[in-house]
Amino acid sequence: DQQVKQNSPSLSVQEGRISILNCDYTNSMFDYFLWYKKYPAEGPTFLISISSIKDKNEDGRFTVFLNKSAKHLSLHIVPSQPGDSAVYFCAAGSNFGNEKLTFGTGTRLTIIP
Amino acid sequence: KAGVTQTPRYLIKTRGQQVTLSCSPISGHRSVSWYQQTPGQGLQFLFEYFSETQRNKGNFPGRFSGRQFSNSRSEMNVSTLELGDSALYLCASSSIPGQGREQYFGPGTRLTVT
Numbered sequence: 001d002q003q004v005k006q007n008s009p010s011l012s013v014q015e016g017r018i019s020i021l022n023c024d025y026t027n028s029m030f031d032y033f034l035w036y037k038k039y040p041a042e043g044p045t046f047l048i049s050i051s052s053i054k055d056k057n058e059d060g061r062f063t064v065f066l067n068k069s070a071k072h073l074s075l076h077i078v079p080s081q082p083g084d085s086a087v088y089f090c091a092a093g094s095n096f097g098n099e100k101l102t103f104g105t106g107t108r109l110t111i112i113p
Numbered sequence: 114k115a116g117v118t119q120t121p122r123y124l125i126k127t128r129g130q131q132v133t134l135s136c137s138p139i140s141g142h143r144s145v146s147w148y149q150q151t152p153g154q155g156l157q158f159l160f161e162y163f164s165e166t167q168r169n170k171g172n173f174p175g176r177f178s179g180r181q182f183s184n185s186r187s188e189m190n191v192s193t194l195e196l197g198d199s200a201l202y203l204c205a206s207s208s209i210p211g212q213g214r215e216q217y218f219g220p221g222t223r224l225t226v227t
Contacts, residue, residue: 003200004155032214034214036218041220042220043117043203043205043217043218043219043220043221044156044203044218045217045218046214046216046217049214081221089155089156091156092188093211100146100158100161100211101156101158101216102154102158103148103156103157103158104155105153105154105155106155
């Protein structure tokens with residue numbers, strides 16, 4: 001049972017344009033969400049997070065939007081740069097009960113120069 | 114500050130064998146989590162150790178086990194290897210247990226089972 005889903009395995013975006021990566025979840029107990037970025041041969045690195053009490057969090061070129069009623073979050077990267085080419089993982093966690101993170105399957109983002 | 118290190122980086126084993134992977138967390142971090150990454154499955158949580166105690170466990174069979182030493186270094190062991198165990202095994206450390214945003218990942222150990 002995949003509680004966190006990233007339905008697009010890959011995405012290609014022109015340099016300078018907006019990249020939008022999507023993530024859906026099924027467990028309403030999740031109360032914080034994170035995005036990780038992973039380059040080949042490296043471990044994932046934390047990018048940005050959002051608490052369920054917010055609907056938007058911004059950090060430079062990266063913005064995460066949370067729609068709790070739709071159980072959907074998205075990561076916007078503006079403007080997209082070649083160095084953004086990587087695999088992006090969405091993850092969700094709960095501060096109550098089991099605190100382990102649940103990850104999505106990842107989306108490979110390719111920025112076209 | 115040195116990052117999370119994992120050894121070995123690559124490993125090839127035969128079905129039925131066992132394997133031990135090692136993880137050294139960032140200095141001062143006492144929490145270590147292990148994940149398995151396979152194509153199409155994303156990162157699957159294996160277990161978390163904090164102060165030498167297993168604090169949390171994912172849905173993996175008993176063939177997967179781990180431990181943590183007093184210096185916070187951790188090992189995970191997989192016995193009776195199966196072809197499906199071929200994966201990238203990632204270790205992450207944090208100073209606070211259970212706080213995903215504080216986790217720092219190592220580069221992983223690529224295990225191939227033939």
